[in-house]
Amino acid sequence: MKVTVDEDRCCGAGTCVLLVPEVFDQREDDGVVLLLDAAPAEGFHAAVREAANVCPAAAITVAETA
Template identity: 65%
Template sequence: MKVIVDEERCVGAGQCVLAAAEVFDQREADGIVVLLDAGPPDALHASVEDAAARCPALAIEVRRGGA
């Protein structure tokens, strides 16, 4: 799995951090998403998918197979 975030779309809602804190964080200055792990382990797949689904700005893309 490969995770891609679009900082320009991010509105700083923080739902991604609540769903997958091992993969996402937020900048202190403005709350914009920070990607901690672009290739998280399979064990985190469900939480990363949940984070992408929760994002109100659709700023998270999850690609399967690492591509």
């Protein structure tokens, strides 16, 4: 899995951080998403997919890798 975020699209809702704090964080000054791990361990994959699906700004992209 490869995760990317579009900081320009992020609205700072923070849902991703609540779901997977091991992979996502937020900048202190404006709440924009920070990607902590672009290739998370398999145990986080389901939660990362959920974070991407519920992101109100569609700022998270998940690419499945072989």
